[in-house]
Amino acid sequence: MRPAEGTHLFFLDNVGVLFDERSQKIFQLNTTAAFIWCQLEDGADLASIDRALQQTFAMSTEEARACRAQTEGLLRSAGVLRGSEAPAPAATSAPDSPAVRVADALFVAQARYRLLSAEFRLRFTSDAQLRKVAPVLAHLQVADSGQDALHIDIVEDGTGGLAIHEDCRPVLGCRNLYELAPLIKGLIWQCAITRHDFFLDIHAGVVGDGERCVLFPAAPGSGKSTLTTALAHHGFEYFSDEVALLHLPDLQVEAVPLATCVKDSGVGALARFYPALADTESHLRGDGKRVRYVAPPAAALPPAGTRRPVGAIVFPRYTPGDPGQLERLSPNEALTALMAECLIVATRLDAAKVRQLLQWISATPCYRLPVCDLDVAVEAVRALSSGRNASSAAA
Numbered sequence: 001m002r003p004a005e006g007t008h009l010f011f012l013d014n015v016g017v018l019f020d021e022r023s024q025k026i027f028q029l030n031t032t033a034a035f036i037w038c039q040l041e042d043g044a045d046l047a048s049i050d051r052a053l054q055q056t057f058a059m060s061t062e063e064a065r066a067c068r069a070q071t072e073g074l075l076r077s078a079g080v081l082r083g084s085e086a087p088a089p090a091a092t093s094a095p096d097s098p099a100v101r102v103a104d105a106l107f108v109a110q111a112r113y114r115l116l117s118a119e120f121r122l123r124f125t126s127d128a129q130l131r132k133v134a135p136v137l138a139h140l141q142v143a144d145s146g147q148d149a150l151h152i153d154i155v156e157d158g159t160g161g162l163a164i165h166e167d168c169r170p171v172l173g174c175r176n177l178y179e180l181a182p183l184i185k186g187l188i189w190q191c192a193i194t195r196h197d198f199f200l201d202i203h204a205g206v207v208g209d210g211e212r213c214v215l216f217p218a219a220p221g222s223g224k225s226t227l228t229t230a231l232a233h234h235g236f237e238y239f240s241d242e243v244a245l246l247h248l249p250d251l252q253v254e255a256v257p258l259a260t261c262v263k264d265s266g267v268g269a270l271a272r273f274y275p276a277l278a279d280t281e282s283h284l285r286g287d288g289k290r291v292r293y294v295a296p297p298a299a300a301l302p303p304a305g306t307r308r309p310v311g312a313i314v315f316p317r318y319t320p321g322d323p324g325q326l327e328r329l330s331p332n333e334a335l336t337a338l339m340a341e342c343l344i345v346a347t348r349l350d351a352a353k354v355r356q357l358l359q360w361i362s363a364t365p366c367y368r369l370p371v372c373d374l375d376v377a378v379e380a381v382r383a384l385s386s387g388r389n390a391s392s393a394a395a
Contacts, residue, residue: 002082008351013332019354113140115192119149178284201344204244208237212311217341223318223371233273238296252307259293313366322370334366
């Protein structure tokens with residue numbers, strides 16, 4: 001029983017974190033599993049490991065053997081012991097797709113937009129299409145800079161629906177105008193990120209105070225977008241309600257200021273900050289939910305390309321009836337919660353990168369925030385940003 005090549009053990013908050021470079025996976029080890037792994041790294045045989053378990057954890061002979069055997073089974077199933085390694089992931093490439101001409105389309109309008117380092121030229125075959133899409137992307141509109149742009153064309157598909165072409169290739173379609181804007185927003189977001197250099201893409205809201213950022217990683221339905229949008233109204237910089245792009249070496253966050261997506265259930269909470277929201281046109285998303293889009297206030301938009309260090313990570317969770325007090329999380333708890341919202345790792349991990357990630361999460365204050373009363377949640381984040389409640393939150 002020996003560690004597989006390319007495995008590295010780190011400790012975060014006294015918890016073992018095992019990185020397997022071959023499979024690009026990170027595992028958490030409890031105390032006894034980390035102890036056994038250290039014994040393996042030192043070259044101990046099974047009998048020596050059993051004796052060490054007895055002496056260190058006051059186990060009986062039978063308990064030590066059972067613990068070591070169970071741990072061995074788990075480590076083998078994870079593929080991190082020599083001889084149990086899973087094959088390395090094979091490199092894949094997308095199949096070639098034949099180019100499709102946007103034939104005989106009569107375009108009546110076009111607009112140009114920029115997100116991150118990518119520019120897009122959108123062409124529309126009706127004014128109605130433009131009216132659906134323009135309010136969602138207006139804050140990203142730019143003049144023609146002469147930079148190569150990705151061409152996105154919206155044309156009728158001959159069946160009453162709409163076909164969306166990316167550089168003359170049909171990539172998406174929808175049945176009617178009500179489904180168009182969410183598809184276009186998602187396509188621009190996806191294309192911009194895949195053409196951009198970054199380390200991690202975390203599903204999170206992000207606001208800034210001019211010097212640092214606060215991240216709100218959370219699953220849908222947590223109140224993340226509502227909280228982020230309210231904070232932008234209260235003077236914070238708006239980076240995104242969906243995307244936290246982290247960059248090496250110091251894991252600063254770059255602004256990806258897409259329009260905020262507000263579900264019908266969130267309209268009431270935000271209408272007092274954005275009175276026009278109640279009259280804003282709704283759209284039908286692919287998951288069947290009706291949503292509205294709020295363009296960020298112009299004053300809240302940081303300059304394009306802005307990156308800020310992370311001052312705190314707050315994990316919001318909609319919790320009816322909870323008073324909404326910040327609860328400090330250990331680095332290990334925070335890492336688990338953060339990785340649950342990690343969408344993309346845009347580079348191959350190695351021991352140095354994992355070490356940077358662990359050092360960063362260990363040095364960053366992390367909290368859980370139940371969200372019930374939006375005003376209370378906003379004030380908690382404002383106080384955290386100003387440093388006024390750092391000591392009470394730590395309790």
